[in-house]
Amino acid sequence: MHAGSEIPHTPAVPLVGAADALTPRVRGWLGRRTYAGADWDAARIRPLKGDLRVSVVLPARNEAATIGGIVAAIADTLTGGPHPVVDEILVVDSHSDDATAAVARAAGAVVAHQDAIRPDLPPSLGKGDALWKSLFAVTGDIVVFLDADVRDFTPGYVTGLLGPLLADTGLAYVKGFYDRPADPAGAAGRAGGGRVTELVARPLLNLLAPDLAGFVQPLAGEAAGRADVLRRVPFAAGYGVEIGLLLDLYALVGLDRLAQVDLGVRHHRHQDLADLGAMAAQVQAAALRRVAGRRPGRADAAHEQVRPLVQYERAAGEQRRVRVRDIRVADRPPHDRVPPAPDPAPPAPDHVPRDPDPAPPAATDAAPAPRPVPGPGGAGTGRGPGPAPVRSGA
Ligand SMILES: O=c1ccn([C@@H]2O[C@H](COP(=O)(O)OP(=O)(O)O)[C@@H](O)[C@H]2O)c(=O)[nH]1
Ligand SMILES: O=C(O)[C@@H](COP(=O)(O)O)O[C@H]1O[C@H](CO)[C@@H](O)[C@H](O)[C@H]1O
Numbered sequence: 001m002h003a004g005s006e007i008p009h010t011p012a013v014p015l016v017g018a019a020d021a022l023t024p025r026v027r028g029w030l031g032r033r034t035y036a037g038a039d040w041d042a043a044r045i046r047p048l049k050g051d052l053r054v055s056v057v058l059p060a061r062n063e064a065a066t067i068g069g070i071v072a073a074i075a076d077t078l079t080g081g082p083h084p085v086v087d088e089i090l091v092v093d094s095h096s097d098d099a100t101a102a103v104a105r106a107a108g109a110v111v112a113h114q115d116a117i118r119p120d121l122p123p124s125l126g127k128g129d130a131l132w133k134s135l136f137a138v139t140g141d142i143v144v145f146l147d148a149d150v151r152d153f154t155p156g157y158v159t160g161l162l163g164p165l166l167a168d169t170g171l172a173y174v175k176g177f178y179d180r181p182a183d184p185a186g187a188a189g190r191a192g193g194g195r196v197t198e199l200v201a202r203p204l205l206n207l208l209a210p211d212l213a214g215f216v217q218p219l220a221g222e223a224a225g226r227a228d229v230l231r232r233v234p235f236a237a238g239y240g241v242e243i244g245l246l247l248d249l250y251a252l253v254g255l256d257r258l259a260q261v262d263l264g265v266r267h268h269r270h271q272d273l274a275d276l277g278a279m280a281a282q283v284q285a286a287a288l289r290r291v292a293g294r295r296p297g298r299a300d301a302a303h304e305q306v307r308p309l310v311q312y313e314r315a316a317g318e319q320r321r322v323r324v325r326d327i328r329v330a331d332r333p334p335h336d337r338v339p340p341a342p343d344p345a346p347p348a349p350d351h352v353p354r355d356p357d358p359a360p361p362a363a364t365d366a367a368p369a370p371r372p373v374p375g376p377g378g379a380g381t382g383r384g385p386g387p388a389p390v391r392s393g394a
Pocket of ligand 2: 127147180192193194195196197198219220221222239240241242243269270271276279283
């Protein structure tokens, strides 16, 4: 394995004119811990993988249009052939009501419904829950999280995320970054996507955790981490999961065990502004919970602190209406504080969740049992259980 400074890097983001706006710590991190996805292909990382197992996890709610192509690209190029680097592909079906599960299975993934994994735990909704549950079901020493709504996915997303982690055992977690054109045909360099990142997450991190200001895409759904480290942090149940993981992993392992890798360009489905408003509320809640000194994982405290979000909408020619979004999301406790399943969970369709022997509950206080996430788990993604009932305008 190499020390971090010896493995290939992309030239850090040119800081022309901005250098002194970043702390020396962040400037140093940008230089040391920013990698180029293009530097890593299966041939190069296969020898680095050794006996480590790699699991790819895709949380998917109503992604039938894209999940098949993504899974097939991974299954066809990275699980077999001369340089196999992926040992399993798990799609967590997050309350889809389209053909996501069937399409994913046909393309070569194992599919487990979110509530079929550890059914002894309260039912849950939301992207963060899907990721949290996946860690009960996968066997990988390294887990790669990928969004399932990406339109131009390439296996390079996976090898790019794996490369730095496999080349440097000092790294614990790597996030992807990319150009995010708003329009589907947008070429590299076009911006417009990542509205919650630019309007909420980046300003919030700048204010509350400036050490993380070097992350180009702090909310990127494409990330990879060592499973044993991921099992030591809580997971925010909804869309707060990415910023929650970033803040908790930074607190747990420190900045220099985190990294980012340039994956090029990413086109994905864009939600409407109202849905992003609910997402933004969850991102803020997860960040403030962590930074405001509440101990992560105290779902009860977090749960009671967030009021539903009231939005206002009016269709042409109609009366203005109130739209109430239940954005309260709990933190799911770290895996190493979740008691083992009371008895072997009934096998989920085509997959029997793996339940690692978690460490005994921490001596301090047993993490509160995960609580169901009320309302739209995915901040009203429009692709699953919708937001709280709309009440007509006053
Ligand atoms: O309750 C949810 C909401 C989203 N997702 C998945 O999480 C990923 C990112 O969600 P989305 O595309 O809604 O977020 P965006 O990319 O628009 O920010 C996608 O694979 C979704 O299918 C999920 O599994 N459960
Ligand atoms: O980056 C963002 O602003 C949001 C929304 O992106 P768009 O404005 O729809 O391109 O998307 C990210 O944030 C979500 C919440 O953390 C993640 O779940 C998504 O994976 C990520 O794409």
